[in-house]
Amino acid sequence: MYCVDAAIRPAPAVNNRHVGAQFRRFAIAAAAIAALLGGMTVAQASILITVNKSTQRLSVAVDGKSRYVWPVSTARRGYATPNGSYRPERLERKWYSRKYDWSPMPYSIFFDGGYAIHGSYEISHLGRPASHGCIRLHPKHAAVLFSLVRKNRDETRIIVTGERPGRSSYSARTVHSARSKRAERPTYNYRIRSRHARESFEEIFDDPPPRYGRGLYYAGPGWYR
Secondary structure, eight states, X not given: OOOHHHHTOOOOOOOHHHHXXXXXXXXXXXXXXXXHHHHHHHHTOOEEEEEETTTTEEEEEETTEEEEEEEOBOBOTTOOOOOEEEOOOEEESSOBOTTTXXXXXXXXXXXXXXXXXXXXXXXXXXXXXXXXXXXXXXXXXHHHHHHHHHHTGGGEEEEEESOOOOGGGSOHHHHHHXXXXXXXXXXXXXXXXXXXXXXXXXHHHSSOOSOBSSSEEEEOTTOOO
């Protein structure tokens, strides 16, 4: 049997306190998820370090956007900095070279065995080849790079390219200037005369020789060694 009173019975009252508590819990959970996702995004930032030996520059790109460009020193003549694509193998906040007189290598990022990107206190050489094979940076720049790589080690890639600058990197003006200076210098040619040469006392000592030794040395134009 249909009850009229039940059909027109009013709906139960809504508890505002209960709804407010549920909304707050939902907002807190959403904020926590957003913070977690944000942390994951920072941790997974892509770091690309490019070392150009031809220009002696190191550039850093974060998520595809260029962030830093610094001067470096790669291997000088007689040594080599290997080209290729690498991943960080080991990070050392403080390190000393066991091979080269315990030279300090702060903020070392090893990428190929003993080869590393590290800070160097020989900052006057930065911008030209000067190392034994490692990639030298200013200590302040090395500290920034070390911190960035340590936070994103798994997403860091290191690319080394280019060749060591040779004589062609020097300007023609510099070479011409050096040759001109050499040409302006006076040329002295020497002829050795024996102690037993038949020369008078006055001829020898009127114009004293520049130095004494087994023979007597005279300087004059057109005289050869």
